Amino acid sequence: MKQNIGMMTYLVNDYDEAIKYFTEKLKFVLLEDTDRGGGKRWVRVTPSGSDGFCLLLAKATTEEQLKAVGMQTGGRVAFFVYTDDFWRDYNFMKANGIDFTEEPGHEDFGTVIVFKDLYGNKWDFIEEKK
Secondary structure, rough: OOOOOEEEEEEEEEEEHHHHHHHOOOEEEEEEEEEOOOOOOEEEEOOOOOOEEEEEEOOOOHHHHHHOOOOOOOOOEEEEEEEOOOHHHHHHHHOOOEOOOOEEEEOOEEEEEEEEEEOOOOOEEEEEEO
């Protein structure tokens, strides 16, 4: 049996600001933006060169959802993005105003840095050792 996680819901305050952030600042690819009526959209983004996993950008509408925007994992690192060239992508992200919480570090598994996205969720950005 083979299984994988193909998509994960990512709560946003606004579809367009989230699309702009992911595509312009992180170089993600917009896979789909379909109007579902009633102010709802089916919006999927994925890292460039990804093997299929994507985020479903879902606009928060209830009080509970609005409270969870930016705190989807209670302040822990929520997402892990891997790259084949840390310094290329780090320099691009830094030039585009990404909010890094520390300086790049070298761990046993590779080069890593933590950043906060537009809503405050924490991400690990990693190039694994070869």
